Amino acid sequence: MTDDRIHGLSPELIAALPKVLLHDHLDGGLRPQTVLELADAVGHRLPVDDAEGLGDWFQQAADSGSLVRYLETFDHTIAVMQTADALARVAKEAVLDLAADGVVYAEQRWAPEQHLARGLSLEATVEAVQAGIDEGVAQAAAEGRVIRVGQLVTAMRHADRWQEIAELAVAYRDRGVVGFDIAGAEDGFPPDRHAQIWRYLAEHDFPVTIHAGEAAGVDSIAQAVHVGQADRIGHGVRIVEDIEFGRDEDGSPLATLGSLAHWVRDHQIPLEVCPVSNLQTSATSATSVADHPITRLKELDFAVTLNTDNRLMSRTSMSHEMRLLVAEAGWTIDDLADVTIAAAWGAFMHHDERRALIEQTIVPGYQKIEGALL
Structure with missing residues (x-):
């Protein structure tokens, strides 16, 4: 144990907490050493030729305050x-x-x-990723760690292959794929660009999450939930633009929700919030985790979940995100439990499986750490 505890929570205790992660990009979470080795194998030139320096480069390039610049770092990982x-x-x-x-x-x-640049088919890519997931899950179990991982198949907004990718996701629903997403340039590529996609997915009872409320505002979120029928919103932090914050006569904090904010909260549509990434891309006007909207949204009873987005570019992890919220925003173990349970209820698996995850893994895991705090 270290002595740098806040609310009794040391980094070691935070690391031991069970976590649920809904928004994490596979191509944004590579190990720097792996990037180096894979680049060498295919002759791809990188800006830095050592693992530590490459990790620094990714973080610095992503830490520009621009989502466009942030996305450019993916040229190397992809x-x-x-x-x-x-x-x-x-x-x-x-x-x-x-x-x-x-x-x-x-x-x-x-x-x-x-x-697909080296000849793989769409199907072959999904099968390769699933093979890696299966191997990782098995190795983790052999090392005493139980984890369940599903694929979220994403269509790039600007590429206009939405129908093809949606059909791919549905085809692999019983072979590791748990949901569908659209990502990339949010401005100019709204869900109604291919409105038939959402009907297709709904007719196939297939879960949907949509990147919205990151680079674009309230209108983007509205399209995600009303046109895209999204079960969750990727990021969604700009829903605060539909909330008027102030104080009542006693000086207590006051929030007046607009119609869309009410809709999102009333329906408890999970927000996949990624604090460190949001600060990097200027998805919010906040300048630190302390004033990031995640805390206010949680206090207002939105279905807030905590996520990493891109672990390589943000040099982050779930434990790191939690430590920052504890240290800078005053979160307690109860706050961390709330977002973890909210994420479990929002996971793209069946209701009984969500309940089992909460009751058999998350709650006992948190109770164990709470016992260590006494």
């Missing part, structure tokens, strides 16, 4: 993920890294259409 072996390796290592961080359930999102 370039080295163009073979079945590379995809399987990255997926396996992602599972092992998450399990080592205490994650017990995760969804890995990625866009198969971006991994």
